[in-house]
Amino acid sequence: MTTDTDNETPQPQFTLAEARTRIDGIDRTIQELIAERARWAHQVGKAKGPLAAAIDYYRPEREAQVLRMVVDRNDGPLGDDVLVRLFREIMSACLAQQEPLKIGFLGPEGTFSQQAVFKHFGHSAHGLPLASIEEVFQEVEAGNADFGVVPVENSGQGTIQTTLDMFLTSSLKICGETELRVHQYLLSRTGKLEDIERVYSHPQSLAQCKTWLRANLPNAEKIAVSSNAEAARRARNADDAAAIAGASAGHVYGLKHVVIDHIEDRPDNTTRFLVIGREIFPPSGHDRTSVLVFIKDQPGALFHVLSPFAKHGISMNRIESRPSHQGHWQYAFFIDIGGHVEEDSVRQALVELEPFTTQVKVLGSYPVAVP
Numbered sequence: 514m515t516t517d518t519d520n521e522t523p524q525p526q527f528t529l530a531e532a533r534t535r536i537d538g539i540d541r542t543i544q545e546l547i548a549e550r551a552r553w554a555h556q557v558g559k560a561k562g563p564l565a566a567a568i569d570y571y572r573p574e575r576e577a578q579v580l581r582m583v584v585d586r587n588d589g590p591l592g593d594d595v596l597v598r599l600f601r602e603i604m605s606a607c608l609a610q611q612e613p614l615k616i617g618f619l620g621p622e623g624t625f626s627q628q629a630v631f632k633h634f635g636h637s638a639h640g641l642p643l644a645s646i647e648e649v650f651q652e653v654e655a656g657n658a659d660f661g662v663v664p665v666e667n668s669g670q671g672t673i674q675t676t677l678d679m680f681l682t683s684s685l686k687i688c689g690e691t692e693l694r695v696h697q698y699l700l701s702r703t704g705k706l707e708d709i710e711r712v713y714s715h716p717q718s719l720a721q722c723k724t725w726l727r728a729n730l731p732n733a734e735k736i737a738v739s740s741n742a743e744a745a746r747r748a749r750n751a752d753d754a755a756a757i758a759g760a761s762a763g764h765v766y767g768l769k770h771v772v773i774d775h776i777e778d779r780p781d782n783t784t785r786f787l788v789i790g791r792e793i794f795p796p797s798g799h800d801r802t803s804v805l806v807f808i809k810d811q812p813g814a815l816f817h818v819l820s821p822f823a824k825h826g827i828s829m830n831r832i833e834s835r836p837s838h839q840g841h842w843q844y845a846f847f848i849d850i851g852g853h854v855e856e857d858s859v860r861q862a863l864v865e866l867e868p869f870t871t872q873v874k875v876l877g878s879y880p881v882a883v884p
């Protein structure tokens with residue numbers, strides 16, 4: 514049997530016109546099916562009863578299940594992340610038929626946080642750019658935003674402590690997580706490396722590109738600003754300035770020239786974001802639970818706190834200590850474990866922590882991020 518791969522140059526089996534006619538037919542079918550799906554999603558909405566707002570229709574556990582089925586079915590040629598993105602957009606549009614979700618994020622427009630909002634909720638959600646992580650919490654607490662998206666850790670730089678500290682006092686719950694591969698771009702008005710005497714960026718991004726900057730722009734002044742978007746806004750006004758930012762900040766602020774792309778020191782540079790809301794949603798089947806534990810000041814207390822998880826076969830992905838704000842040298846532990854708080858093993862393990870703790874606060878149970 515002869516195949517395309519027998520020759521070095523693949524021989525087209527169809528003419529251009531024939532292949533395009535096929536694509537037109539497939540597009541028609543896809544479009545009809547998307548419309549049919551949207552009508553069914555509307556029916557699902559009706560089946561939920563007369564609800565007040567978009568947030569009442571939103572089901573993150575169901576969305577995670579839909580996306581996992583997409584990944585399981587995928588035999589290529591498109592990657593899992595590509596198909597997840599397409600289906601995420603379809604669900605986002607289906608949900609917005611009722612009313613778009615309002616999502617607070619650390620603004621201004623063009624930040625990585627905004628990219629995380631679109632990655633998790635799709636482009637039919639309505640993003641609300643806010644001035645600080647604290648304000649994202651406040652607007653969700655006040656009900657002005659349905660959810661918020663806040664950065665919590667970067668693969669190279671570690672924890673974003675402002676976010677963790679907000680959970681010490683906030684009543685908000687973690688309802689989801691999303692991971693974003695962070696690619697940094699050096700953007701400038703002229704596009705020429707030799708013109709650059711100043712580099713603006715958020716401190717986190719400057720840190721993520723430290724080695725590259727030392728090797729390539731050792732004499733340029735590095736200026737920390739409140740966001741990468743703000744860096745792009747400043748750099749567009751001068752020929753001798755550049756910004757380190759995501760590609761979208763360049764588009765939003767009209768800084769067209771990419772001097773160099775992917776200048777992050779670690780090729781796997783990834784930021785994890787949390788979705789914060791006002792309630793915990795039901796299990797999706799593959800979930801994570803975040804708890805905040807205030808440990809009693811007694812010998813071996815941390816050991817006793819960790820052992821119930823091992824006893825119940827619960828995996829622990831992360832433990833992080835922060836000053837508890839409840840007294841000198843008192844620490845609170847942020848712990849991420851596998852499973853959902855509605856599962857017996859998780860519930861039982863949390864009960865067993867009680868003798869060794871002054872407080873156990875469940876911050877949320879939510880679907881593990883789909884790629």
Ligand SMILES: O=C(O)C(=O)C[C@]1(C(=O)O)C=C[C@@H](O)C=C1
Nearest residue numbers: 554557571572575576604607608
């Ligand atoms: O299954 C539901 O509950 C729906 O509302 C449908 C749907 C979807 O498009 O698949 C839309 C929004 C929800 O967040 C989850 C899923």
